[in-house]
Amino acid sequence: MSRVRTGRKNGRQAVAYHERLTKSDLQKIYRNLWFARVFDEALYDAKKKGRLRRGNVYGSRGQEAIIVGTTYPLEDGDFVSPIHRDMPVFILRGMTTEEVMCQVWGKAEAPTRGKDSWSHMGDISKGIVHSTSMLGSTIAVACGVLWSLRLDGKRDRVLVAYTGEGATATGPFHEGLNFAAVHKLPLIVVVENNQYAYSTPVELEVPTKTVAERAKGYGIPGYSIDGNDFIEVYNTMCAALEHARAGKGPVLIECVTYRLQGHADHDETRARQYRPVEEIEMWEKRDPLPRFRQYLLSTGQFTESELPEPPPDVVEEIQRAIEYAISRPDPEPHTALEDIYDESAGVSK
Amino acid sequence: MREVTFLEAIRLAMWEEMERDPNVFMIGEDIGRMGGAFGVTAGFMEHFGADRVIDAPISETAIIAVCVGAAATGKRGIAEMQFIDFISYGFDQVVNVAGTFLYRSGGKTPIPIVVRGPSGGYVGGSLYHSQQFEAWFFHTPGVKVVQPAFPDDAYGLMKASIRDNNPVVFYEHKYLYRRVKGAIPDPSEDYIVKLGEARVRRYGDDITVVTYGAMVHFALEAAQRLEKEGVSLEVIDLRTVKPLDMETILKSLEKTSKLLIVYEAPKTGGVGAEIAARIAEHSFELLDAPIKRVAAKDAFVPFAEPLEKFVLPSVDDIVFAARELAAY
Ligand SMILES: Cc1ncc(C[n+]2csc(CCOP(=O)(O)OP(=O)(O)O)c2C)c(N)n1
Ligand SMILES: [Mg+2]
Numbered sequence: 043m044s045r046v047r048t049g050r051k052n053g054r055q056a057v058a059y060h061e062r063l064t065k066s067d068l069q070k071i072y073r074n075l076w077f078a079r080v081f082d083e084a085l086y087d088a089k090k091k092g093r094l095r096r097g098n099v100y101g102s103r104g105q106e107a108i109i110v111g112t113t114y115p116l117e118d119g120d121f122v123s124p125i126h127r128d129m130p131v132f133i134l135r136g137m138t139t140e141e142v143m144c145q146v147w148g149k150a151e152a153p154t155r156g157k158d159s160w161s162h163m164g165d166i167s168k169g170i171v172h173s174t175s176m177l178g179s180t181i182a183v184a185c186g187v188l189w190s191l192r193l194d195g196k197r198d199r200v201l202v203a204y205t206g207e208g209a210t211a212t213g214p215f216h217e218g219l220n221f222a223a224v225h226k227l228p229l230i231v232v233v234e235n236n237q238y239a240y241s242t243p244v245e246l247e248v249p250t251k252t253v254a255e256r257a258k259g260y261g262i263p264g265y266s267i268d269g270n271d272f273i274e275v276y277n278t279m280c281a282a283l284e285h286a287r288a289g290k291g292p293v294l295i296e297c298v299t300y301r302l303q304g305h306a307d308h309d310e311t312r313a314r315q316y317r318p319v320e321e322i323e324m325w326e327k328r329d330p331l332p333r334f335r336q337y338l339l340s341t342g343q344f345t346e347s348e349l350p351e352p353p354p355d356v357v358e359e360i361q362r363a364i365e366y367a368i369s370r371p372d373p374e375p376h377t378a379l380e381d382i383y384d385e386s387a388g389v390s391k
Numbered sequence: 392m393r394e395v396t397f398l399e400a401i402r403l404a405m406w407e408e409m410e411r412d413p414n415v416f417m418i419g420e421d422i423g424r425m426g427g428a429f430g431v432t433a434g435f436m437e438h439f440g441a442d443r444v445i446d447a448p449i450s451e452t453a454i455i456a457v458c459v460g461a462a463a464t465g466k467r468g469i470a471e472m473q474f475i476d477f478i479s480y481g482f483d484q485v486v487n488v489a490g491t492f493l494y495r496s497g498g499k500t501p502i503p504i505v506v507r508g509p510s511g512g513y514v515g516g517s518l519y520h521s522q523q524f525e526a527w528f529f530h531t532p533g534v535k536v537v538q539p540a541f542p543d544d545a546y547g548l549m550k551a552s553i554r555d556n557n558p559v560v561f562y563e564h565k566y567l568y569r570r571v572k573g574a575i576p577d578p579s580e581d582y583i584v585k586l587g588e589a590r591v592r593r594y595g596d597d598i599t600v601v602t603y604g605a606m607v608h609f610a611l612e613a614a615q616r617l618e619k620e621g622v623s624l625e626v627i628d629l630r631t632v633k634p635l636d637m638e639t640i641l642k643s644l645e646k647t648s649k650l651l652i653v654y655e656a657p658k659t660g661g662v663g664a665e666i667a668a669r670i671a672e673h674s675f676e677l678l679d680a681p682i683k684r685v686a687a688k689d690a691f692v693p694f695a696e697p698l699e700k701f702v703l704p705s706v707d708d709i710v711f712a713a714r715e716l717a718a719y
Binding site for chain 1: 420421424425428446448449450451452473474476477479480515517518519520688689690691693694695696697698699700701702
C-alpha cells in the first residue's frame, strides 16, 4: 500500500531509532556534519583563490543532515549512488579524502585518472556507483546493481540513490523507479528537495505538493521529511532500510531542504537574483548544524567545549588532503587513450 | 551593421524571428527567469511572455517532443539543450520522431524545429559538457545540422534554421560565445544565410582546408602562420554540415589539388570521413596528394588539462598536417 506522509508531523517515524545512538555515535555524526560543511567551504575557497582552476564546485551547504543521516545507518555491502550535490558521501562510504581531492583536481591518481570531473566517480569495491552528468540515469542503473546483488543471493543489501527534486522529471528516474517497484528491489531513493533545479523553482519541476507523492504512482512508501533535521532523516532512513531489507521493495524519501548557495560556484551572483532574500534568510535559520548541536547539548551528554565549530581536526584533514592533491602529478597526456576498451575478454571482474 | 559577440548574434536572430513570426516559441531549462545557463535567452521571457518562452522541467525528451507536436500543428519551436550533450535524452525525438515525420505523413506534415545548445571542448568541461557529436545526426536522414563559426553566419543561419521546414540541430560552440566578435546586418536587411552553403573564409592556392565550428578559427590561425613559410591555405567554412556543400569544396580542389579536413569530433566516422569518401569516390582525379584529416582522437573529451589537450585537435596539428601536404 502506498503511504504518503507529508510534513514534519507525519514524517517523524514512530520508532525513535536515534535513541540507540551512543555518545560515540553522536560524536561521529557531529564530526561528519562538520566534515561536509568544511569540505564545501574549503573547495569554494580554493576556487575563489585560484588554487582550483578547472571544474565547477557544486556545494551541499545546508544539505549536510541528509548526507550524514542517510549514510550513517548503512552497513557493509550496501551501495550508494551519489551525484553532484553529495561529494562527502564518497568519503563517508570509504573513499579517502585524498582520493576525492585528487578527483577534484583531475590528478593522475584520482579514481577517474583525471578523465572525468567532480562527482563522476565511484568505487564498486566500496559500494559506490559511478554517475554521469545525465541526471536521473543513476536511478535506472541502480536497478542493475540491485539485480546483480539478487543474483548473488544478497537480497538484504540495499542501494541508496540520491537525486535532486529537479531530476525526478527525467525519463530514467521514472523508468528506474517503476522497474524497482515492479520487482521489489531494495532501492531507497533520497530526493534532496532543495527547492531549486539551477534557477528553476520546484513548482516548475514537480506538479504535486510534495515530491513524495510521486511514490503513489509506484505503489511504494513515500516520505516527505525535514531534511535539515538530522534526527528525522536518520529515523526515516532506518525505517526505510528495514522495509527494503525485508524484501518489501523501494522507498522514496523526500528530504525537504534548501540550497543555501548558487547552483555552483559560478552562479553566486545570479542565484541572489532568482532567489528571494527573505527565503534565503529563513533557511539560514534552519541550518542543520546548529540544530544538531543544540540537540546534543539538550541531551545533557555534551558540554559546549566538546562541540567546537568546526572541529579543528576536520579542518586539518581537509586542508591536508587539498595540499596533497595539489602536490600530486597531472596525468600523462597519452593516458587519455587508455581505458576506452577492456581487452581482457571473457574475464569477469 | 552592429558589432556583436557570437552569443549576441544568436540571441538577436532568435529575438527578431520571434518578433516577426508569432508561431515561433522557445522551450528549455532555465531559459526564462534566468535567461539560460549562458544567457543566450536573456530578456526573452519578460518580452515575449511565459507562453512563448517556456521554462521546462529537466526533461529533454519532452522539451524536444513539445516542439515536434507543436510543429505538426503549425508552430516553430526552438528547443534549448542546456549543453548539447544532453540531446542524448531527446535523441529518439530527433531521430525517430522528428526526422521521420514528413516521410511518414506522405509529405504532408513538415516538422520545423530547431534544437540548439552549447557544444564543444577547450573549456575543461569534461565528458558531458564538451562533446561534439554532429555525426550522430549527420547520419540521420531528415535532419539538418548547422555549426557556424562567426557572428554573421550564426545570425543568418539561425534565422534560416527557424524558417526552415525541417528539424535542424544547431551547434553553438561555447568557446566562441564571448570570444568571437563581428558585425551583423541590421534587422531591416532581413539577412539570411541559406542552409547548405559553405563559405570561403580565406582564399589560398596550395591546400584546401575544409572545416566548421571552432576549428575554422584554428584553421585561419594556422593559415596565417603558414603564410610566412610560403604555404597558402584556402579555408572553407562549411557552416552547414548537412546538407553538405560539395560544390564549394570541389571548386577549391580544382585549384589546390590538396585536401585537409579538420573537425573537432572523434576522427572515426565523423563528417570528415564522409567528405573524404565522396572525394575519393567521385573526384579522385582532382587530387595530387592523399587526403588528410585532423580531428579529435577516438576518445571522450577528458577533464584534466593535459588530457583534454592531447585528445582535441590544435592549431599545431593543422600546421603540421598542412606542411606535410605542402611537401608532398
Ligand atoms: C539530463 C540533464 N539535463 C540537464 C542537466 C544540467 N543540469 C545540471 S544540474 C541541473 C539542476 C539539477 O537540479 P536538481 O535535480 O534539483 O538537483 P540540485 O542541483 O538542485 O541538487 C541541471 C539542469 C544535466 N546535468 N542533465
Ligand atoms: Mg534541486
